[in-house]
Amino acid sequence: MKIAVLMDDIVNINPKKDASLAMMLEATRREWEVYTFDTTDLFADEDGVYAHASQTTVADNLEHWFEKQPSQIMALSAFDVILMRKDPPFDMDYIYATYFLEQAEKQGVLVVNKSQSLRDANEKLFTLNFPHCIPKTLVSSNQAQIKTFIEAQRTAVVKPLDGMGGRDIFKFEIGDSEIDTTLKRLTNNNKRPIMVQEFLPEIVKGDKRILLIDGKPIDYALARIPAKGNFKGNLAAGALGVGQPLSRRDYWLCEQIAPTLKAKGLMFVGLDVIGDTITEINVTSPTCIRELDTQFNLNIAGVLFDAIEQKIKPRK
Structure with a gap:
Protein backbone atom coordinates (compact mmCIF):
# COMPACT_ATOMS: atom_id res chain seq x y z
CA MET A 1 0.00 0.00 0.00
CA LYS A 2 1.16 3.49 -0.83
CA ILE A 3 -0.05 6.53 1.12
CA ALA A 4 0.77 10.16 0.49
CA VAL A 5 0.34 12.99 2.95
CA LEU A 6 -0.17 16.49 1.55
CA MET A 7 1.12 18.64 4.39
CA ASP A 8 3.33 21.54 5.39
CA ASP A 9 7.02 20.69 5.52
CA ILE A 10 7.49 17.90 8.06
CA VAL A 11 10.68 19.54 9.33
CA ASN A 12 8.58 22.30 10.92
CA ILE A 13 6.04 20.19 12.83
CA ASN A 14 5.91 19.61 16.58
CA PRO A 15 6.44 15.83 16.74
CA LYS A 16 5.02 15.62 20.25
CA LYS A 17 1.61 16.92 19.16
CA ASP A 18 1.33 16.56 15.40
CA ALA A 19 -1.63 14.44 14.30
CA SER A 20 -0.27 13.95 10.78
CA LEU A 21 2.83 12.33 12.28
CA ALA A 22 0.58 10.02 14.32
CA MET A 23 -1.11 8.96 11.08
CA MET A 24 2.20 8.35 9.33
CA LEU A 25 3.44 6.31 12.28
CA GLU A 26 0.32 4.15 12.03
CA ALA A 27 0.83 3.70 8.28
CA THR A 28 4.40 2.63 9.01
CA ARG A 29 3.21 0.09 11.60
CA ARG A 30 1.01 -1.36 8.85
CA GLU A 31 4.03 -1.52 6.53
CA TRP A 32 2.65 1.00 4.07
CA GLU A 33 5.00 3.11 1.96
CA VAL A 34 4.69 6.73 3.09
CA TYR A 35 5.27 9.75 0.84
CA THR A 36 4.93 13.46 1.57
CA PHE A 37 4.50 16.52 -0.60
CA ASP A 38 3.15 20.07 -0.36
CA THR A 39 0.72 22.04 -2.52
CA THR A 40 3.57 23.61 -4.48
CA ASP A 41 4.73 20.11 -5.49
CA LEU A 42 1.55 19.43 -7.48
CA PHE A 43 1.32 19.80 -11.24
CA ALA A 44 -0.80 18.51 -14.11
CA ASP A 45 -0.70 18.07 -17.86
CA GLU A 46 -2.99 16.50 -20.43
CA ASP A 47 -1.99 13.04 -19.26
CA GLY A 48 -2.67 13.36 -15.55
CA VAL A 49 -1.93 14.89 -12.17
CA TYR A 50 1.44 14.48 -10.48
CA ALA A 51 3.49 15.50 -7.46
CA HIS A 52 7.14 15.86 -6.63
CA ALA A 53 6.80 13.40 -3.75
CA SER A 54 9.41 12.25 -1.25
CA GLN A 55 9.35 8.81 0.30
CA THR A 56 9.38 9.56 4.02
CA THR A 57 10.39 7.39 6.95
CA VAL A 58 9.02 8.42 10.35
CA ALA A 59 9.86 7.50 13.93
CA ASP A 60 8.31 8.31 17.31
CA ASN A 61 11.40 10.28 18.32
CA LEU A 62 11.26 13.91 19.38
CA GLU A 63 14.81 14.55 18.17
CA HIS A 64 14.78 12.65 14.88
CA TRP A 65 11.23 12.00 13.71
CA PHE A 66 11.71 11.71 9.94
CA GLU A 67 13.98 11.06 7.01
CA LYS A 68 13.06 12.10 3.48
CA GLN A 69 14.39 10.63 0.27
CA PRO A 70 14.99 12.92 -2.72
CA SER A 71 11.72 13.80 -4.41
CA GLN A 72 10.54 11.96 -7.49
CA ILE A 73 7.73 12.66 -9.90
CA MET A 74 4.82 10.38 -9.14
CA ALA A 75 1.33 10.21 -10.59
CA LEU A 76 -1.25 10.74 -7.86
CA SER A 77 -2.99 7.65 -9.20
CA ALA A 78 -0.02 5.61 -7.92
CA PHE A 79 -1.24 6.08 -4.35
CA ASP A 80 -3.95 4.07 -2.66
CA VAL A 81 -4.72 6.87 -0.18
CA ILE A 82 -3.90 10.57 0.04
CA LEU A 83 -4.37 12.39 3.34
CA MET A 84 -5.08 16.10 2.84
CA ARG A 85 -3.45 17.55 5.95
CA LYS A 86 -2.50 21.04 4.80
CA ASP A 87 -3.06 23.60 7.53
CA PRO A 88 -5.23 26.68 6.87
CA PRO A 89 -5.49 29.45 5.78
CA PHE A 90 -8.19 28.14 3.51
CA ASP A 91 -7.16 30.27 0.55
CA MET A 92 -7.16 29.86 -3.23
CA ASP A 93 -3.93 27.83 -3.12
CA TYR A 94 -5.69 25.36 -0.83
CA ILE A 95 -8.69 25.22 -3.15
CA TYR A 96 -6.51 24.64 -6.20
CA ALA A 97 -4.90 21.71 -4.40
CA THR A 98 -8.33 20.14 -3.87
CA TYR A 99 -8.93 20.31 -7.63
CA PHE A 100 -5.73 18.35 -8.22
CA LEU A 101 -6.80 15.80 -5.60
CA GLU A 102 -10.24 15.53 -7.16
CA GLN A 103 -8.62 14.26 -10.36
CA ALA A 104 -6.91 11.56 -8.31
CA GLU A 105 -10.26 10.57 -6.81
CA LYS A 106 -11.62 10.05 -10.32
CA GLN A 107 -8.87 7.47 -10.83
CA GLY A 108 -9.86 5.54 -7.71
CA VAL A 109 -7.60 7.10 -5.08
CA LEU A 110 -9.19 7.54 -1.64
CA VAL A 111 -8.67 11.14 -0.51
CA VAL A 112 -9.23 11.87 3.18
CA ASN A 113 -11.07 14.18 3.55
CA LYS A 114 -12.99 14.21 0.26
CA SER A 115 -11.86 17.08 -1.98
CA GLN A 116 -15.24 18.58 -2.85
CA SER A 117 -16.37 18.37 0.76
CA LEU A 118 -13.29 20.28 1.92
CA ARG A 119 -14.42 23.09 -0.36
CA ASP A 120 -18.05 22.80 0.73
CA ALA A 121 -17.44 22.66 4.48
CA ASN A 122 -15.89 25.92 5.62
CA GLU A 123 -15.04 25.22 9.24
CA LYS A 124 -17.05 28.14 10.55
CA LEU A 125 -19.90 28.39 8.04
CA PHE A 126 -20.52 24.63 7.99
CA THR A 127 -21.99 24.93 11.49
CA LEU A 128 -24.93 26.89 10.04
CA ASN A 129 -26.28 23.58 8.73
CA PHE A 130 -27.05 22.66 12.33
CA PRO A 131 -28.78 25.75 13.76
CA HIS A 132 -30.21 23.81 16.72
CA CYS A 133 -26.67 22.96 17.85
CA ILE A 134 -24.88 26.31 17.73
CA PRO A 135 -24.81 29.52 19.80
CA LYS A 136 -26.40 32.75 18.61
CA THR A 137 -24.44 33.58 15.49
CA LEU A 138 -24.10 36.29 12.86
CA VAL A 139 -22.03 36.15 9.67
CA SER A 140 -21.71 39.54 8.04
CA SER A 141 -19.29 42.07 6.59
CA ASN A 142 -21.39 45.03 7.78
CA GLN A 143 -19.71 46.66 10.78
CA ALA A 144 -22.85 48.41 11.95
CA GLN A 145 -24.81 45.16 11.89
CA ILE A 146 -22.02 43.40 13.77
CA LYS A 147 -21.96 46.09 16.46
CA THR A 148 -25.74 45.84 16.86
CA PHE A 149 -25.37 42.07 17.36
CA ILE A 150 -22.62 42.57 19.94
CA GLU A 151 -24.78 45.08 21.81
CA ALA A 152 -27.69 42.62 21.88
CA GLN A 153 -25.47 39.84 23.25
CA ARG A 154 -23.57 42.18 25.61
CA THR A 155 -20.39 40.21 24.93
CA ALA A 156 -19.46 38.45 21.69
CA VAL A 157 -16.53 36.79 19.96
CA VAL A 158 -15.51 37.77 16.42
CA LYS A 159 -13.32 35.67 14.15
CA PRO A 160 -12.34 35.38 10.49
CA LEU A 161 -13.76 32.56 8.39
CA ASP A 162 -10.41 31.18 7.26
CA GLY A 163 -8.12 31.18 10.32
CA MET A 164 -6.83 28.62 12.80
CA GLY A 165 -5.07 28.36 16.14
CA GLY A 166 -6.86 31.32 17.74
CA ARG A 167 -5.42 33.93 15.40
CA ASP A 168 -7.46 37.11 14.96
CA ILE A 169 -10.15 36.02 17.43
CA PHE A 170 -11.37 38.80 19.70
CA LYS A 171 -13.89 39.22 22.52
CA ILE A 210 -14.19 15.85 19.86
CA LEU A 211 -12.73 13.67 17.12
CA LEU A 212 -15.09 11.79 14.80
CA ILE A 213 -13.99 9.02 12.45
CA ASP A 214 -16.46 8.24 9.69
CA GLY A 215 -19.17 9.87 11.80
CA LYS A 216 -18.40 7.97 15.01
CA PRO A 217 -16.89 9.91 17.93
CA ILE A 218 -13.89 8.85 19.94
CA ASP A 219 -15.15 8.39 23.51
CA TYR A 220 -12.86 11.05 24.99
CA ALA A 221 -12.55 14.76 24.23
CA LEU A 222 -9.67 17.13 24.86
CA ALA A 223 -10.95 20.10 26.86
CA ARG A 224 -8.65 22.99 26.07
CA ILE A 225 -8.68 25.18 29.17
CA PRO A 226 -7.75 28.81 28.42
CA ALA A 227 -4.63 30.20 30.02
CA LYS A 228 -5.16 32.63 32.91
CA GLY A 229 -6.35 35.98 31.61
CA ASN A 230 -7.20 34.53 28.20
CA PHE A 231 -10.51 33.39 26.69
CA LYS A 232 -9.14 31.33 23.79
CA GLY A 233 -9.43 27.58 24.03
CA ASN A 234 -6.65 26.91 21.54
CA LEU A 235 -3.52 24.94 22.37
CA ALA A 236 -1.61 27.30 20.08
CA ALA A 237 -2.82 30.19 22.28
CA GLY A 238 -1.51 28.62 25.47
CA ALA A 239 -4.54 26.57 26.53
CA LEU A 240 -4.05 23.45 28.64
CA GLY A 241 -5.39 20.22 27.15
CA VAL A 242 -7.27 18.08 29.68
CA GLY A 243 -8.88 14.84 28.49
CA GLN A 244 -12.34 13.86 29.64
CA PRO A 245 -15.08 11.39 28.70
CA LEU A 246 -17.79 12.60 26.35
CA SER A 247 -21.01 13.71 27.99
CA ARG A 248 -24.49 12.68 26.93
CA ARG A 249 -24.87 16.10 25.29
CA ASP A 250 -21.59 15.59 23.39
CA TYR A 251 -22.84 12.30 21.97
CA TRP A 252 -26.13 13.96 21.02
CA LEU A 253 -24.32 16.73 19.14
CA CYS A 254 -22.25 14.13 17.29
CA GLU A 255 -25.43 12.30 16.32
CA GLN A 256 -26.81 15.49 14.80
CA ILE A 257 -23.90 15.99 12.42
CA ALA A 258 -22.77 12.39 11.77
CA PRO A 259 -25.10 11.61 8.83
CA THR A 260 -23.93 14.74 6.99
CA LEU A 261 -20.27 13.95 7.65
CA LYS A 262 -20.66 10.41 6.32
CA ALA A 263 -22.60 11.55 3.26
CA LYS A 264 -19.91 14.07 2.40
CA GLY A 265 -16.97 11.72 2.88
CA LEU A 266 -15.59 13.72 5.80
CA MET A 267 -13.86 10.82 7.49
CA PHE A 268 -11.75 12.65 10.05
CA VAL A 269 -13.35 15.65 11.74
CA GLY A 270 -12.66 17.72 14.83
CA LEU A 271 -15.78 19.07 16.50
CA ASP A 272 -15.34 22.09 18.79
CA VAL A 273 -17.87 22.27 21.63
CA ILE A 274 -18.19 24.94 24.32
CA GLY A 275 -20.81 24.18 26.94
CA ASP A 276 -23.72 22.61 25.08
CA THR A 277 -23.08 24.07 21.63
CA ILE A 278 -20.94 23.51 18.55
CA THR A 279 -18.73 26.46 17.62
CA GLU A 280 -16.71 24.97 14.74
CA ILE A 281 -16.49 21.81 12.65
CA ASN A 282 -12.86 21.30 11.69
CA VAL A 283 -12.32 19.31 8.49
CA THR A 284 -8.96 20.47 7.11
CA SER A 285 -6.31 19.19 9.52
CA PRO A 286 -7.85 18.37 12.92
CA THR A 287 -5.40 17.79 15.75
CA CYS A 288 -5.41 16.39 19.33
CA ILE A 289 -4.79 12.74 18.41
CA ARG A 290 -1.51 12.57 20.27
CA GLU A 291 -2.75 14.27 23.43
CA LEU A 292 -5.74 11.91 23.74
CA ASP A 293 -3.64 8.87 22.88
CA THR A 294 -1.20 9.78 25.66
CA GLN A 295 -3.79 10.54 28.33
CA PHE A 296 -6.04 7.52 27.71
CA ASN A 297 -3.70 4.96 26.11
CA LEU A 298 -5.59 5.09 22.80
CA ASN A 299 -4.58 4.59 19.19
CA ILE A 300 -6.88 6.98 17.35
CA ALA A 301 -4.87 6.80 14.13
CA GLY A 302 -5.38 3.04 14.27
CA VAL A 303 -9.15 3.54 14.37
CA LEU A 304 -8.88 5.92 11.42
CA PHE A 305 -6.79 3.50 9.37
CA ASP A 306 -9.21 0.67 10.10
CA ALA A 307 -11.93 2.87 8.57
CA ILE A 308 -9.70 3.83 5.64
CA GLU A 309 -8.93 0.19 4.86
CA GLN A 310 -12.66 -0.52 4.71
CA LYS A 311 -13.07 2.16 2.04
CA ILE A 312 -10.11 1.44 -0.22
CA LYS A 313 -11.41 0.07 -3.51
CA PRO A 314 -9.39 -2.66 -5.24
CA ARG A 315 -7.88 -1.41 -8.47
CA LYS A 316 -6.61 -3.37 -11.43
Whole structure:
Protein backbone atom coordinates (compact mmCIF):
# COMPACT_ATOMS: atom_id res chain seq x y z
CA MET A 1 0.00 0.00 0.00
CA LYS A 2 1.16 3.49 -0.83
CA ILE A 3 -0.05 6.53 1.12
CA ALA A 4 0.77 10.16 0.49
CA VAL A 5 0.34 12.99 2.95
CA LEU A 6 -0.17 16.49 1.55
CA MET A 7 1.12 18.64 4.39
CA ASP A 8 3.33 21.54 5.39
CA ASP A 9 7.02 20.69 5.52
CA ILE A 10 7.49 17.90 8.06
CA VAL A 11 10.68 19.54 9.33
CA ASN A 12 8.58 22.30 10.92
CA ILE A 13 6.04 20.19 12.83
CA ASN A 14 5.91 19.61 16.58
CA PRO A 15 6.44 15.83 16.74
CA LYS A 16 5.02 15.62 20.25
CA LYS A 17 1.61 16.92 19.16
CA ASP A 18 1.33 16.56 15.40
CA ALA A 19 -1.63 14.44 14.30
CA SER A 20 -0.27 13.95 10.78
CA LEU A 21 2.83 12.33 12.28
CA ALA A 22 0.58 10.02 14.32
CA MET A 23 -1.11 8.96 11.08
CA MET A 24 2.20 8.35 9.33
CA LEU A 25 3.44 6.31 12.28
CA GLU A 26 0.32 4.15 12.03
CA ALA A 27 0.83 3.70 8.28
CA THR A 28 4.40 2.63 9.01
CA ARG A 29 3.21 0.09 11.60
CA ARG A 30 1.01 -1.36 8.85
CA GLU A 31 4.03 -1.52 6.53
CA TRP A 32 2.65 1.00 4.07
CA GLU A 33 5.00 3.11 1.96
CA VAL A 34 4.69 6.73 3.09
CA TYR A 35 5.27 9.75 0.84
CA THR A 36 4.93 13.46 1.57
CA PHE A 37 4.50 16.52 -0.60
CA ASP A 38 3.15 20.07 -0.36
CA THR A 39 0.72 22.04 -2.52
CA THR A 40 3.57 23.61 -4.48
CA ASP A 41 4.73 20.11 -5.49
CA LEU A 42 1.55 19.43 -7.48
CA PHE A 43 1.32 19.80 -11.24
CA ALA A 44 -0.80 18.51 -14.11
CA ASP A 45 -0.70 18.07 -17.86
CA GLU A 46 -2.99 16.50 -20.43
CA ASP A 47 -1.99 13.04 -19.26
CA GLY A 48 -2.67 13.36 -15.55
CA VAL A 49 -1.93 14.89 -12.17
CA TYR A 50 1.44 14.48 -10.48
CA ALA A 51 3.49 15.50 -7.46
CA HIS A 52 7.14 15.86 -6.63
CA ALA A 53 6.80 13.40 -3.75
CA SER A 54 9.41 12.25 -1.25
CA GLN A 55 9.35 8.81 0.30
CA THR A 56 9.38 9.56 4.02
CA THR A 57 10.39 7.39 6.95
CA VAL A 58 9.02 8.42 10.35
CA ALA A 59 9.86 7.50 13.93
CA ASP A 60 8.31 8.31 17.31
CA ASN A 61 11.40 10.28 18.32
CA LEU A 62 11.26 13.91 19.38
CA GLU A 63 14.81 14.55 18.17
CA HIS A 64 14.78 12.65 14.88
CA TRP A 65 11.23 12.00 13.71
CA PHE A 66 11.71 11.71 9.94
CA GLU A 67 13.98 11.06 7.01
CA LYS A 68 13.06 12.10 3.48
CA GLN A 69 14.39 10.63 0.27
CA PRO A 70 14.99 12.92 -2.72
CA SER A 71 11.72 13.80 -4.41
CA GLN A 72 10.54 11.96 -7.49
CA ILE A 73 7.73 12.66 -9.90
CA MET A 74 4.82 10.38 -9.14
CA ALA A 75 1.33 10.21 -10.59
CA LEU A 76 -1.25 10.74 -7.86
CA SER A 77 -2.99 7.65 -9.20
CA ALA A 78 -0.02 5.61 -7.92
CA PHE A 79 -1.24 6.08 -4.35
CA ASP A 80 -3.95 4.07 -2.66
CA VAL A 81 -4.72 6.87 -0.18
CA ILE A 82 -3.90 10.57 0.04
CA LEU A 83 -4.37 12.39 3.34
CA MET A 84 -5.08 16.10 2.84
CA ARG A 85 -3.45 17.55 5.95
CA LYS A 86 -2.50 21.04 4.80
CA ASP A 87 -3.06 23.60 7.53
CA PRO A 88 -5.23 26.68 6.87
CA PRO A 89 -5.49 29.45 5.78
CA PHE A 90 -8.19 28.14 3.51
CA ASP A 91 -7.16 30.27 0.55
CA MET A 92 -7.16 29.86 -3.23
CA ASP A 93 -3.93 27.83 -3.12
CA TYR A 94 -5.69 25.36 -0.83
CA ILE A 95 -8.69 25.22 -3.15
CA TYR A 96 -6.51 24.64 -6.20
CA ALA A 97 -4.90 21.71 -4.40
CA THR A 98 -8.33 20.14 -3.87
CA TYR A 99 -8.93 20.31 -7.63
CA PHE A 100 -5.73 18.35 -8.22
CA LEU A 101 -6.80 15.80 -5.60
CA GLU A 102 -10.24 15.53 -7.16
CA GLN A 103 -8.62 14.26 -10.36
CA ALA A 104 -6.91 11.56 -8.31
CA GLU A 105 -10.26 10.57 -6.81
CA LYS A 106 -11.62 10.05 -10.32
CA GLN A 107 -8.87 7.47 -10.83
CA GLY A 108 -9.86 5.54 -7.71
CA VAL A 109 -7.60 7.10 -5.08
CA LEU A 110 -9.19 7.54 -1.64
CA VAL A 111 -8.67 11.14 -0.51
CA VAL A 112 -9.23 11.87 3.18
CA ASN A 113 -11.07 14.18 3.55
CA LYS A 114 -12.99 14.21 0.26
CA SER A 115 -11.86 17.08 -1.98
CA GLN A 116 -15.24 18.58 -2.85
CA SER A 117 -16.37 18.37 0.76
CA LEU A 118 -13.29 20.28 1.92
CA ARG A 119 -14.42 23.09 -0.36
CA ASP A 120 -18.05 22.80 0.73
CA ALA A 121 -17.44 22.66 4.48
CA ASN A 122 -15.89 25.92 5.62
CA GLU A 123 -15.04 25.22 9.24
CA LYS A 124 -17.05 28.14 10.55
CA LEU A 125 -19.90 28.39 8.04
CA PHE A 126 -20.52 24.63 7.99
CA THR A 127 -21.99 24.93 11.49
CA LEU A 128 -24.93 26.89 10.04
CA ASN A 129 -26.28 23.58 8.73
CA PHE A 130 -27.05 22.66 12.33
CA PRO A 131 -28.78 25.75 13.76
CA HIS A 132 -30.21 23.81 16.72
CA CYS A 133 -26.67 22.96 17.85
CA ILE A 134 -24.88 26.31 17.73
CA PRO A 135 -24.81 29.52 19.80
CA LYS A 136 -26.40 32.75 18.61
CA THR A 137 -24.44 33.58 15.49
CA LEU A 138 -24.10 36.29 12.86
CA VAL A 139 -22.03 36.15 9.67
CA SER A 140 -21.71 39.54 8.04
CA SER A 141 -19.29 42.07 6.59
CA ASN A 142 -21.39 45.03 7.78
CA GLN A 143 -19.71 46.66 10.78
CA ALA A 144 -22.85 48.41 11.95
CA GLN A 145 -24.81 45.16 11.89
CA ILE A 146 -22.02 43.40 13.77
CA LYS A 147 -21.96 46.09 16.46
CA THR A 148 -25.74 45.84 16.86
CA PHE A 149 -25.37 42.07 17.36
CA ILE A 150 -22.62 42.57 19.94
CA GLU A 151 -24.78 45.08 21.81
CA ALA A 152 -27.69 42.62 21.88
CA GLN A 153 -25.47 39.84 23.25
CA ARG A 154 -23.57 42.18 25.61
CA THR A 155 -20.39 40.21 24.93
CA ALA A 156 -19.46 38.45 21.69
CA VAL A 157 -16.53 36.79 19.96
CA VAL A 158 -15.51 37.77 16.42
CA LYS A 159 -13.32 35.67 14.15
CA PRO A 160 -12.34 35.38 10.49
CA LEU A 161 -13.76 32.56 8.39
CA ASP A 162 -10.41 31.18 7.26
CA GLY A 163 -8.12 31.18 10.32
CA MET A 164 -6.83 28.62 12.80
CA GLY A 165 -5.07 28.36 16.14
CA GLY A 166 -6.86 31.32 17.74
CA ARG A 167 -5.42 33.93 15.40
CA ASP A 168 -7.46 37.11 14.96
CA ILE A 169 -10.15 36.02 17.43
CA PHE A 170 -11.37 38.80 19.70
CA LYS A 171 -13.89 39.22 22.52
CA PHE A 172 -15.76 42.51 22.52
CA GLU A 173 -18.35 44.45 24.42
CA ILE A 174 -19.93 47.57 22.94
CA GLY A 175 -17.76 50.52 23.88
CA ASP A 176 -14.44 48.67 23.72
CA SER A 177 -11.86 51.09 22.37
CA GLU A 178 -10.46 48.74 19.70
CA ILE A 179 -13.73 47.51 18.26
CA ASP A 180 -13.99 49.88 15.28
CA THR A 181 -10.38 49.46 14.21
CA THR A 182 -10.50 45.68 14.54
CA LEU A 183 -13.80 45.26 12.72
CA LYS A 184 -12.60 47.50 9.91
CA ARG A 185 -9.51 45.33 9.48
CA LEU A 186 -11.23 41.95 9.82
CA THR A 187 -14.04 42.90 7.41
CA ASN A 188 -11.64 44.66 5.03
CA ASN A 189 -13.73 47.80 5.49
CA ASN A 190 -17.15 46.13 5.07
CA LYS A 191 -16.06 43.87 2.19
CA ARG A 192 -15.24 40.53 3.87
CA PRO A 193 -17.71 38.56 6.01
CA ILE A 194 -16.64 37.40 9.46
CA MET A 195 -18.35 35.30 12.12
CA VAL A 196 -19.70 36.76 15.36
CA GLN A 197 -20.99 34.53 18.14
CA GLU A 198 -22.36 35.15 21.59
CA PHE A 199 -19.65 34.77 24.21
CA LEU A 200 -20.05 31.47 26.06
CA PRO A 201 -18.89 31.74 29.70
CA GLU A 202 -18.60 27.95 29.79
CA ILE A 203 -15.26 28.43 28.03
CA VAL A 204 -13.67 28.48 31.50
CA LYS A 205 -14.32 24.72 31.57
CA GLY A 206 -12.65 24.32 28.21
CA ASP A 207 -13.24 24.30 24.47
CA LYS A 208 -13.74 20.57 23.90
CA ARG A 209 -12.24 18.97 20.81
CA ILE A 210 -14.19 15.85 19.86
CA LEU A 211 -12.73 13.67 17.12
CA LEU A 212 -15.09 11.79 14.80
CA ILE A 213 -13.99 9.02 12.45
CA ASP A 214 -16.46 8.24 9.69
CA GLY A 215 -19.17 9.87 11.80
CA LYS A 216 -18.40 7.97 15.01
CA PRO A 217 -16.89 9.91 17.93
CA ILE A 218 -13.89 8.85 19.94
CA ASP A 219 -15.15 8.39 23.51
CA TYR A 220 -12.86 11.05 24.99
CA ALA A 221 -12.55 14.76 24.23
CA LEU A 222 -9.67 17.13 24.86
CA ALA A 223 -10.95 20.10 26.86
CA ARG A 224 -8.65 22.99 26.07
CA ILE A 225 -8.68 25.18 29.17
CA PRO A 226 -7.75 28.81 28.42
CA ALA A 227 -4.63 30.20 30.02
CA LYS A 228 -5.16 32.63 32.91
CA GLY A 229 -6.35 35.98 31.61
CA ASN A 230 -7.20 34.53 28.20
CA PHE A 231 -10.51 33.39 26.69
CA LYS A 232 -9.14 31.33 23.79
CA GLY A 233 -9.43 27.58 24.03
CA ASN A 234 -6.65 26.91 21.54
CA LEU A 235 -3.52 24.94 22.37
CA ALA A 236 -1.61 27.30 20.08
CA ALA A 237 -2.82 30.19 22.28
CA GLY A 238 -1.51 28.62 25.47
CA ALA A 239 -4.54 26.57 26.53
CA LEU A 240 -4.05 23.45 28.64
CA GLY A 241 -5.39 20.22 27.15
CA VAL A 242 -7.27 18.08 29.68
CA GLY A 243 -8.88 14.84 28.49
CA GLN A 244 -12.34 13.86 29.64
CA PRO A 245 -15.08 11.39 28.70
CA LEU A 246 -17.79 12.60 26.35
CA SER A 247 -21.01 13.71 27.99
CA ARG A 248 -24.49 12.68 26.93
CA ARG A 249 -24.87 16.10 25.29
CA ASP A 250 -21.59 15.59 23.39
CA TYR A 251 -22.84 12.30 21.97
CA TRP A 252 -26.13 13.96 21.02
CA LEU A 253 -24.32 16.73 19.14
CA CYS A 254 -22.25 14.13 17.29
CA GLU A 255 -25.43 12.30 16.32
CA GLN A 256 -26.81 15.49 14.80
CA ILE A 257 -23.90 15.99 12.42
CA ALA A 258 -22.77 12.39 11.77
CA PRO A 259 -25.10 11.61 8.83
CA THR A 260 -23.93 14.74 6.99
CA LEU A 261 -20.27 13.95 7.65
CA LYS A 262 -20.66 10.41 6.32
CA ALA A 263 -22.60 11.55 3.26
CA LYS A 264 -19.91 14.07 2.40
CA GLY A 265 -16.97 11.72 2.88
CA LEU A 266 -15.59 13.72 5.80
CA MET A 267 -13.86 10.82 7.49
CA PHE A 268 -11.75 12.65 10.05
CA VAL A 269 -13.35 15.65 11.74
CA GLY A 270 -12.66 17.72 14.83
CA LEU A 271 -15.78 19.07 16.50
CA ASP A 272 -15.34 22.09 18.79
CA VAL A 273 -17.87 22.27 21.63
CA ILE A 274 -18.19 24.94 24.32
CA GLY A 275 -20.81 24.18 26.94
CA ASP A 276 -23.72 22.61 25.08
CA THR A 277 -23.08 24.07 21.63
CA ILE A 278 -20.94 23.51 18.55
CA THR A 279 -18.73 26.46 17.62
CA GLU A 280 -16.71 24.97 14.74
CA ILE A 281 -16.49 21.81 12.65
CA ASN A 282 -12.86 21.30 11.69
CA VAL A 283 -12.32 19.31 8.49
CA THR A 284 -8.96 20.47 7.11
CA SER A 285 -6.31 19.19 9.52
CA PRO A 286 -7.85 18.37 12.92
CA THR A 287 -5.40 17.79 15.75
CA CYS A 288 -5.41 16.39 19.33
CA ILE A 289 -4.79 12.74 18.41
CA ARG A 290 -1.51 12.57 20.27
CA GLU A 291 -2.75 14.27 23.43
CA LEU A 292 -5.74 11.91 23.74
CA ASP A 293 -3.64 8.87 22.88
CA THR A 294 -1.20 9.78 25.66
CA GLN A 295 -3.79 10.54 28.33
CA PHE A 296 -6.04 7.52 27.71
CA ASN A 297 -3.70 4.96 26.11
CA LEU A 298 -5.59 5.09 22.80
CA ASN A 299 -4.58 4.59 19.19
CA ILE A 300 -6.88 6.98 17.35
CA ALA A 301 -4.87 6.80 14.13
CA GLY A 302 -5.38 3.04 14.27
CA VAL A 303 -9.15 3.54 14.37
CA LEU A 304 -8.88 5.92 11.42
CA PHE A 305 -6.79 3.50 9.37
CA ASP A 306 -9.21 0.67 10.10
CA ALA A 307 -11.93 2.87 8.57
CA ILE A 308 -9.70 3.83 5.64
CA GLU A 309 -8.93 0.19 4.86
CA GLN A 310 -12.66 -0.52 4.71
CA LYS A 311 -13.07 2.16 2.04
CA ILE A 312 -10.11 1.44 -0.22
CA LYS A 313 -11.41 0.07 -3.51
CA PRO A 314 -9.39 -2.66 -5.24
CA ARG A 315 -7.88 -1.41 -8.47
CA LYS A 316 -6.61 -3.37 -11.43
